[in-house]
Amino acid sequence: MKPNVVLYKKIPADQLERLQSHFNVAFFEGITDDNRADFIGALSNAEGLIGASCPITADYLDAAPALRAISTISVGVDQFNVPDLTSRKINLMHTPSVLTETTADTIFTLVLNSARRVIEMAEMVKEGRWTRSIGVDCYGTDVNGKTIGILGMGRIGYAVAKRAYAGFGMSVLYYNDIPNPMAEQDFKARRCELDELLAQSDFVCVVLPLLPETEKFIGKTQLQKMKPSAFLINGSRGKIVDEAALIEALQQGVIRGAGLDVFEKEPLPADSPLVSLPNVVALPHIGSATHETRYAMVRCAVDNLISALNNDVSVNCVNPKARQR
Numbered sequence: 001m002k003p004n005v006v007l008y009k010k011i012p013a014d015q016l017e018r019l020q021s022h023f024n025v026a027f028f029e030g031i032t033d034d035n036r037a038d039f040i041g042a043l044s045n046a047e048g049l050i051g052a053s054c055p056i057t058a059d060y061l062d063a064a065p066a067l068r069a070i071s072t073i074s075v076g077v078d079q080f081n082v083p084d085l086t087s088r089k090i091n092l093m094h095t096p097s098v099l100t101e102t103t104a105d106t107i108f109t110l111v112l113n114s115a116r117r118v119i120e121m122a123e124m125v126k127e128g129r130w131t132r133s134i135g136v137d138c139y140g141t142d143v144n145g146k147t148i149g150i151l152g153m154g155r156i157g158y159a160v161a162k163r164a165y166a167g168f169g170m171s172v173l174y175y176n177d178i179p180n181p182m183a184e185q186d187f188k189a190r191r192c193e194l195d196e197l198l199a200q201s202d203f204v205c206v207v208l209p210l211l212p213e214t215e216k217f218i219g220k221t222q223l224q225k226m227k228p229s230a231f232l233i234n235g236s237r238g239k240i241v242d243e244a245a246l247i248e249a250l251q252q253g254v255i256r257g258a259g260l261d262v263f264e265k266e267p268l269p270a271d272s273p274l275v276s277l278p279n280v281v282a283l284p285h286i287g288s289a290t291h292e293t294r295y296a297m298v299r300c301a302v303d304n305l306i307s308a309l310n311n312d313v314s315v316n317c318v319n320p321k322a323r324q325r
């Protein structure tokens, strides 16, 4: 008998077939008010759960007494209460390595777009407002040779540092709970206190995971410690930055601009000042959203679920100790 698995995100056909060759799959296209009752019903005999972008709350877990493994198609695990999963003996699998480089590309896109005002300038051309040679009102800020401060020197932080150092000759500062000797050796990255990083960096890049202790990690006080010419770049999770404080800082010129792929509330409400502020580049959470990377994430998540339900949690498991094997 194949184990029962619930899939709550649309995935490519070949990966669905792989999943179906190992499991009986109940498929839901997201979890919505319309399908919630059926989703909860399908959980009653599910041993595995796979999907992304929906919080998996205690009421779902209560409805899933046989659940042994959840495989999220993401690196971030903030949609889950990991200690609760561990106490329920449910392994949580994620997709860390496959999206590192693409997410770092997105973060660097935000660095370049914010500094060189690419979207503003492109709109000027598209709207037929390029009617004379450009003047100081169109100038941007250099990226090359500047200082980048990276909050969180994990896989993605390292990949951002690589681009900054090797591609743009930037100095790299980082803030992390533990040293990253590779980043120090490869990119001359220097670990420092948060206040020093904020005061010295021309680009402050947030690449921390969202945890209770990183929520609103960057607030009014931290923004005021940044240079007035600096940019805040957030490619991890919106809740790490106090959005109201950021909006105020951008409106009052406390910092020069921001490049944001993530927001406190997603989709970003259309009436948010972040939509209309000229010194903000806002993207719709596309960090890992390329054909290649999203496919690799799904494949990795399917592999992870197959392994976990075969009692192998040696790779990509967030809480390997959840089940004592």
Ligand code: 8YV
Pocket (backbone or CB within 6 Å): 052, 053, 073, 074, 075, 076, 077, 099, 285, 287, 288, 289
């Ligand atoms: C996706 C992400 O937006 O992996 C993550 O943690 O934020 C993104 O790659 C998301 O999880 C949807 O799959």
